[in-house]
Amino acid sequence: MNFALGQRWISDTESDLGLGTLVAIEGRMLTVLFPATGETRQYAQAEAPLTRVTFNIGDEIKSADGFSLLVTAIAESHSNLVYSGTRTDNGEKTELKETFLDHFISFNKPQDRLFAGQIDRFDHFTLRYQAWQQQHRLQQSALRGLQGARMSLIPHQLYIAEEVASRHAPRVLLADEVGLGKTIEAGLIIHQQLLCGLASRVLIVVPESLQHQWLVEMLRRFNLHFSVFDEERCQQSQLDVSNPFDTAQLVLCSLEFISSNKQWLEQAQSSDWDLLVVDEAHHLAWSAEHASKEYRCIESLAQDTAGVILLTATPDQLGHQSHFARLRLLDPDRFFDYQAFVDEEQRYQQIANTANQLLSATALSATLAEELRQLISDADISTELTLLSQSGQTDAAAQARQQLLAKLLDRHGTGRILFRNSRASIKGFPLRHALPVALAMPEQYQNALKVHHNLNKNSPVAARVQANLFPEQVFQAFEGSASQWWQFDPRIDYLTTLLKQHKPAKFLVICAAAATALALEEALRQKEGIRAAVFHEGMSIMERDKAAAYFSQEDYSAQVLVCSEIGSEGRNFQFARHLVLFDLPLNPDLLEQRIGRLDRIGQQHDIQIHIPYFDNSAQQVLLNWYQQSLNAFAHTCQTGRVVYEQDAPALLALLSASQPDTAAEAQLITQSQQRHQQLQQQLEQGRDKLLELNSAGGERARLLAADIAKMDADVQLPMFMFQAWDLLGVNQEDRSDTSMVLTPAEHLRCAYPGLADEGVTVTFDRNTALAQEDIQFLSWDHPMVTGTLDILLNDNLGNTGVALLPNKALPVGSYFIELIYIVEVSAPAGLQIGRYLPSTPVRLLVDKTGKDLAAKVPFDHFNRQLKPVGRQTASKLVNALQTLIHPLLGNCETAALQQLAELRQAALHKMQHSLTQEQQRLTALRQVNPLIRAQEIDMLASQQQQLTDYIGKARLKLDALRVIVVSHD
């Protein structure tokens, strides 16, 4: 290297020092001053890690005085460069000696970095290109947001999530039976909408008792950090901001909190949400005469929020009218007349019949073909019908059958708004065994009830039923605190014996009232020293969560959790298999909710339902009614609510009587049983059959699960991450065959997402992640992985390179340049432009004549033949070739622009084809299926317009540049 005073050099190892000036040459030593930072460095001449900064004709350079110069000529004076050109601010022609260049220079563009000697390691260049390829693939992937949840791949859940999450502003009711994973489905939808940019602000409203569980589920399954908003948090934030709800993107609050304070509700309403999610939506009671405050609260939020997801396992729990009203929350234009809705439900039977025939028929009858033609009158289905009638069981016939079914359901099902899966359709659930045990009613209760009946002959039926079902409450009311019912109630001995017999098996005990739960805990503790946790509405949320946690731990924990009714909703206790129904609720949906705590996905054993009851009492009548009429213990009972509504007068009369009436009871049981069977049949053939066909997703659902399983098994992600960790400075140490501990290395290059100083354990294996929740489950959706892509692509890292190509067939010293351009397009995230025009890497491999060989020589193949070179050699090679390479860059840009035009064209075509098709489909469907909202169709048209504009504005950026020199070594 020829050194001369005044020359400008940049440090290869400390480029953040800025541009240095050579200020002294003494013997073999050099002194360089870096004016930007005021630092000085001394180097031995022979091995100084310095690169001379030289510019080229056409470059725009900045002077220390602040003006910029467009270089038109370069001369040398006393070994210093003198740039001549035009000032960009005033157009004057001027000269700029290199000594007076801007000291704060930093090189971001790959060509500047390369020529300034900032040459990255070989593997960094490779990794950067791979990161772009992955990003390109991910932006188009339909599985984005679905793969990364810590969950088993359950097809019906994935199907619902995929179906709903890809919609703009989805408005749906998720009504799977208890414990089939509605929370997971909602989480998947939220996750996907957030990752794809379709939503950014989400408000979740849940019963207070489920707040913590939701918080934890969102975090551990989806890596979503929600903030809990309650009185305290809102009061606190209000000191700093006018609307506390504007201070977080993902908010979780309780229905009790938001519906009971007008100010918070109004503020929540005026904050801008993309998605509103409401769990246990059966709490939103409504009738033509009266809308509950909870209903009105959610109604006001739903009016101003584009996407609304309601969840309930028991949509009819507060009556069919309330169910209708909740659908009205989702689409008020469509659901305005209750009677019309009821009539429409009747029609589902005909559609379900046709769907069933279509599914089961081996050959297509003329009648069935005609029915299908009438039901799908707006579309031409002749091809499918011909295929079905000709081909028997071929693949083509199966496909035609599926297409016809999809068209039928699209037009006549409720699938766009309501999803319901049942245990019957999902299968694989454990059995439920009812174990009723008759006990003699103690005298104390008999006497208390006698007195109660005498005193309350004219009191309302409900009060007398209550007394008969809960004699302990009557007794306690008479006796006051002087005596405790649990001292003599035989259910206590029964319970303690049961617990001791099965020790250490976990037992969930559910009773209706908090007072009963407290008394039971006391009884267990005092009588037998049995550790029980209690859970009731009188406790704070934190206390309840502690109790649930105390019960769920394996060691040193409670064998029993005694819950009041509040514990029967939403909670996950499927690690237990014993349920004690200390009393029975009067509402069949509540009974199902209670059993649903154990009968949930994840339950590994058959469930034992222990039911102590008093012989010859109202309790026995209710038990018999549930068991013999509805079979509600052994199976989920879909009809319970309706049967109850119809037979309530007779049932309540029996339950409120002072004496049993076995004849009337037998009659009621037969009557309810017949109703149940009839309704069951109707549901199976009608509404529910359709819902099931709509909701479970059939073949599509299975394919989704299979595709994700394939992605899970793919080694691309681990390979990519291992390289990224090595490069960025993250140590990896195996913890087991499928997990490893990551820790920051000393040379960690940046703040790495999710990596604490003490380390973090990660796995790429879904099963490991499911079994060990303290381990992070890495997928392409995980923030650590997306964060790694961001770091690699937003930094300069790997955007320059020099390599040798050992190839004797080529003249030694000949060279190539490899350029990676990126197609950049900025558009609002909600448009998901990446589906059509993702950030596409455009690669050119150009020889010295400017000929592009990229199409013939793919990256991987070429890369494998290359050899890395040391930094100094690389720098020398670049210096030697700089003047030859520089002019080639302009030609390359022209070639890349040509490719950009083609990519734009292809993206436009893809977008228009897909959106026009969807628009046409929805427009045609809207003629026959009013569940399709006009806004959805308008939205597609507006999107198409916007996307056309944005695709037209796509541009190119040179992202990385590598020089390859042929060698014969």
Ligand SMILES: Nc1ncnc2c1ncn2[C@@H]1O[C@H](COP(=O)(O)OP(=O)(O)OP(=O)(O)O)[C@@H](O)[C@H]1O
């Ligand atoms: N795909 C899955 N992988 C692993 N666990 C799951 C999956 N789906 C559901 N679960 C577990 O099964 C239980 C029931 O799921 P979830 O709470 O989502 O059901 P739900 O339908 O909302 O129940 P409920 O009707 O009681 O509110 C939970 O413990 C949940 O974590």
